[in-house]
Amino acid sequence: MKLKLKIYKFYRLKRFLKNRSLFFIYHTNSLNSRNWKKLEKKLTKLNLGYYKIQNKLFIRLLKQSIFKNLILLINGPILIVFPKYKRIEKLRLETLVSLHNSLQLISFKLNNRFYLFSQMRNLKTFGYRQTVLKFKNLITNSNKISLYKLKKINKFSK
Numbered sequence: 001m002k003l004k005l006k007i008y009k010f011y012r013l014k015r016f017l018k019n020r021s022l023f024f025i026y027h028t029n030s031l032n033s034r035n036w037k038k039l040e041k042k043l044t045k046l047n048l049g050y051y052k053i054q055n056k057l058f059i060r061l062l063k064q065s066i067f068k069n070l071i072l073l074i075n076g077p078i079l080i081v082f083p084k085y086k087r088i089e090k091l092r093l094e095t096l097v098s099l100h101n102s103l104q105l106i107s108f109k110l111n112n113r114f115y116l117f118s119q120m121r122n123l124k125t126f127g128y129r130q131t132v133l134k135f136k137n138l139i140t141n142s143n144k145i146s147l148y149k150l151k152k153i154n155k156f157s158k
Helices: 002-019 033-045 055-063 068-073 093-097 128-157
Strands: 022-028 048-053 078-083 103-110 114-116
Touching (some): 033 048, 048 055, 055 068, 068 103
Antiparallel strands (some): 022 078, 048 078, 103 114
């Protein structure tokens, strides 16, 4: 019976990772029941769901996927936090980082890509339109700078 339960959990986790476009991966230290109740209350207040995962199960799943480089980050109990609803404009990065003292944010998945915590420091909110506008501004600014440098090089080469 145990073997069947492990296989069921594995396929359920695999389906979860495929279907969710946004979730956050936390490394948790051992929580006692009082701290766990506080964490659950905070998660329900922010309209967030959670999914506790066994370490070996998550590593086995990552070995079979294209995200093999994330295996190095996982070294303990894992908690996956996801928004319950599609609208997440009110969700801020500061609240996710300081969710609880014993939780450490490792990475998050957004549109089938995993981002590390160091990559998301510039992100303030997780609204799709705001993120796309920032990305568009970044591309136009980098294009302007490169065009300016090309024009400058062209003047000197003549």
